[in-house]
Amino acid sequence: MNIILKSAKIVDPTSSFHNQTVDLHLKNGKIEKIAASLVAEGAQVIQLDQLSISPGWFDTSVSFGEPGYEERETLIHGLDVAARSGFTQVAIESNNNPITDNQSIVSFIKQKAFGQTTEALPIGALTMKSEGTDLAELYDMKNAGAVAFGDYKKAIDNANVLKIALQYVQDFDGLVLAFAQDKSIKGKGVVHEGITSTTLGLKGIPPLAEELQVARNLFLLEYTGGKMHIPTISSAKSVELIREAKAKGLQVTCSVAVHQLALTDAKLTEFDSRHKVLPPLRDEPTRQALIAAVLDHTIDCITTDHTPLDIEHKKLEFDLATPGTIGLESAFGALNTLLPIDVIVDKLTAGRRIFGLPETSIAEGQEVNLSLFTTAGTWTFSKEDIRSKSKNTAFLGESMQGKVYGVIRQDKQTFNF
Structure with a gap:
């Protein structure tokens, strides 16, 4: 893993970067660096519209x-x-x-x-x-x-x-x-x-x-x-x-x-x-x-x-x-x-x-455990939004706000883009 997250607003009250918009360098499952602007040779750059991140x-x-x-x-x-x-x-x-x-x-x-x-x-x-x-x-x-x-x-x-x-x-x-x-x-x-x-x-x-x-x-x-x-x-x-x-x-x-x-x-x-x-x-x-x-x-x-x-x-x-x-x-x-x-x-x-699990924070040196999302945008939940094998949702037709971009945990990632 070698990723730069660009212009990410951090939502984590336990972090000194809470509510700040920063770049993050993620490498080998760890948060390598957090700063206003970062460049890393060979890194995959991820820049998403109105990106926010929080502990997973x-x-x-x-x-x-x-x-x-x-x-x-x-x-x-x-x-x-x-x-x-x-x-x-x-x-x-x-x-x-x-x-x-x-x-x-x-x-x-x-x-x-x-x-x-x-x-x-x-x-x-x-x-x-x-x-x-x-x-x-x-x-x-x-x-x-x-x-x-x-x-x-x-x-x-x-x-x-x-x-x-x-x-x-x-x-x-x-x-x-x-x-x-x-x-x-x-x-x-x-x-x-x-x-x-x-x-x-x-x-x-x-x-x-x-x-x-x-x-x-x-x-x-x-x-x-x-x-x-x-x-x-x-x-x-x-x-x-x-x-x-x-x-x-x-x-x-x-x-x-x-x-x-x-x-x-x-x-x-x-x-x-x-x-x-x-x-x-x-x-x-x-x-x-x-x-x-x-x-x-x-x-x-x-x-x-x-x-x-x-x-x-x-x-x-x-x-x-x-x-x-x-x-x-x-x-x-x-x-x-x-x-x-x-x-x-x-x-x-x-x-x-x-549940007695290790808590996580967005800070340099911490293991990567992040949820990526945006709070912007409204939409209506439809059948096309159901990824589960079963379709028994109580939210069909309900108004939604914001979208999930995906997650990164340790050296693994799953994205919706």
Whole structure:
């Protein structure tokens, strides 16, 4: 690698060059030099319209399917989609077939993804087969490369199992992911319980289903200690509970999905199953409360919650369709219509701290880990913008702002130009 990035605006509050427009010399996987103007013999010069760069983005919740569901997405193709969407690292959920509940599957994912621009970081299941009964091989998976442990979209009904897990992982500084949804309150609900669900005649899922689990899980965390991450929250009350827990000094973090910040249950009027997600799209006051929680940093990070699904599972009657949307390709363009760029970068990189990964900064001598983008320009997300094998996006027809140019990580690069 021998690259000169010309006239790049740096978006990195940890860097002394934050908000400055400079040239960068990248060589052999390192940031060799940063200055107002640079020339290097034999270097590839990259000069892009209104280029901005930031530390590489990290998505804390991505599903690809492989092994077992390659018809939805494969690891190699999915990682290429992630790179072209601006992500240099992604945490891959355990919802494969077989479930990622042992070191062999963790090792398979790591080995299959080796050498790609975007790094794959497996999440191990918290319980065997994600059935919520017996703990999986957590320590062995940690040694094999798992960065956290959680049963994807499944709450742990047995409080004692979660208690033991929180106690056990402290021996090796593990992170427990605790999805929050009370199944008995959810029942057969498929959308947010409110005016829209009543109008459409669809069974509702009240925010209470999430809030009860969040409250219980925080009580357990207070008792056990350890670290807990609550993924994809969708309730204003959940925000309050987490804010109070942080004030007590508990090691709790949380994420919100891009679609919860950008969309509401008003999208459901056409019964389009592309908008069926879990937790469900909430109402406008809740959306505003979640944005406020991002801005005041109660919500630590933003995820795409990228979930590819084949047409057989998605293009069905609304009640029967599987919840989930792809979100990598649309993430930056959607967020750029909602939040300041400094906040976007912070929330797309904070996951490294949460998951115990080395943090990165734009400074001379640092390893290259960069996302390249522009905040300028508006456009509409269309089918042509979908790179994933599965096409189940909730963002079709939505207005976007800014574009991703690509990523550079170590000595590898993937560009959209």
